[in-house]
Amino acid sequence: MITGRTQNLGVIGWPIAHSLSPVIQNAAIEAAGVDYNYTALPVAPENLAAAVAGLKALNYRGWNVTIPHKAAIMPLLDEVDKAAKIIGAVNTVVNDNGRLTGYNTDYLGFMGALNSRGIELSGKTAVLLGAGGAARAVVWGLLQAGTAEVVLAVRNPAKAQPLVEDFSPYGRVTVCHWAEDLFTEQLRKCSLLVNTTPLGMTPQVEACPPVVWEALNPKAFVYDIIYTPAQTRFLREARQHGYEAVNGEEMLAGQGAAALELWTGCQPDLDCMQKALHQALG
Numbered sequence: 001m002i003t004g005r006t007q008n009l010g011v012i013g014w015p016i017a018h019s020l021s022p023v024i025q026n027a028a029i030e031a032a033g034v035d036y037n038y039t040a041l042p043v044a045p046e047n048l049a050a051a052v053a054g055l056k057a058l059n060y061r062g063w064n065v066t067i068p069h070k071a072a073i074m075p076l077l078d079e080v081d082k083a084a085k086i087i088g089a090v091n092t093v094v095n096d097n098g099r100l101t102g103y104n105t106d107y108l109g110f111m112g113a114l115n116s117r118g119i120e121l122s123g124k125t126a127v128l129l130g131a132g133g134a135a136r137a138v139v140w141g142l143l144q145a146g147t148a149e150v151v152l153a154v155r156n157p158a159k160a161q162p163l164v165e166d167f168s169p170y171g172r173v174t175v176c177h178w179a180e181d182l183f184t185e186q187l188r189k190c191s192l193l194v195n196t197t198p199l200g201m202t203p204q205v206e207a208c209p210p211v212v213w214e215a216l217n218p219k220a221f222v223y224d225i226i227y228t229p230a231q232t233r234f235l236r237e238a239r240q241h242g243y244e245a246v247n248g249e250e251m252l253a254g255q256g257a258a259a260l261e262l263w264t265g266c267q268p269d270l271d272c273m274q275k276a277l278h279q280a281l282g
Contacts, residue, residue: 002037008058009038009263012051013066016040020280021064024256027276028268036061036264043069052076052093052100062094062263064256065102070133077102086166087136092259103262106134107141109255110225112270113246114145119192119221122146127190129153129178129209130197131160134225138196139163143171151186153178153209178210187215193238195224200232208233213241225251230281253277 011021017040025038041063043051048069055063065073070089074080077093080102084090090102114121126142128135131152142150150167152175154160160175167173176182187193193216199207211234222238227248231239238245253273260268 003035005035007036007061007263009036009062009260010041010055010060011038011064011066012041012043012048012055012069014042014044014068016042016066019066020252020277021066021256023280024253024273024277025260028257028260028273031269031272032264032266034264034266045069045072048072049076056095056098056100060095062092062259064259065091065093074102076100083107083140086170087140088166089133089136091255092262094262103259104137104140105255105258105262106137106251107144108258109251109253110138111141111145112254112257113223113250114192114221116250117221117244117246121192123148124191125149125151125186125189126192126194127151127153127183127186129193129195129199129211131163131175132196135196136163136166138194138225139167139173140170142192143167143173147192148172149174151176151190153183153186184212184215187212187220188217190217190220193220193222195226195232195234198226200224200229200234201226202228205229206233208237211237213237213243216241216243218242221245224248227252227277228281249277249281250274 019040029036077100084104087104092103094101126147131154149172152160157175164173222243222245224235225248235245257268257270
């Protein structure tokens with residue numbers, strides 16, 4: 001029941017009607033029995049500054065941030081967490097009595113699916129397909145886990161170079177073209193293969209990064225951060241070749257759980273959030 005004491009939370013983006021964050025967050029709020037309410041808030045890019053000021057004035061406890069505001073919101077905040085600064089994106093804002101702090105929980109959500117399976121990456125090699133905005137949180141999570149080398153396999157190495165430069169102070173990050181022999185060599189030795197590109201996402205469900213599955217380390221774990229559809233062509237091919245694989249559902253639920261913990265101080269029921277998400281996805 002929403003009362004005058006209920007604390008408000010939300011997610012801002014443009015567009016936002018497709019967001020499943022209200023589904024998973026309100027399921028976790030109900031399960032925890034805390035007095036919060038979470039809604040989707042459409043904010044056009046030209047209204048971002050006004051929206052942040054308005055949410056602060058309305059005493060919102062916090063909000064998630066999605067496309068296209070993750071970088072643009074950073075100068076509007078009082079403080080930005082170290083991880084969010086390095087990643088270059090904020091996906092969670094906490095309002096502490098008018099002081100706004102930005103965090104990035106995407107990398108925590110990404111790592112959660114690996115940690116829950118006991119996948120050890122310390123001293124290992126990970127290959128990432130793509131080097132866009134989504135890859136930045138993944139790279140940070142892997143470097144924090146002690147991954148020895150993160151290889152960015154891309155169509156345009158020159159475009160990936162800024163990411164390499166940004167993250168090289170924190171660990172070994174290299175880049176290769178996915179049509180080069182070097183890509184095949186990296187597949188042979190990697191322990192983790194991650195698709196961070198939109199290839200395979202609805203509606204282009206038959207698109208797929210060019211992976212030579214026969215070259216991939218037989219013991220590698222495969223991860224696609226896409227969750228619509230639940231099984232991309234990339235994941236289908238990985239499983240057909242005998243690889244254990246996971247999609248992005250756990251990452252989405254995990255980043256939401258980390259955000260909810262920042263706002264409420266309680267540890268959310270991650271299983272409940274994943275179940276609600278899976279049901280919403282049909």
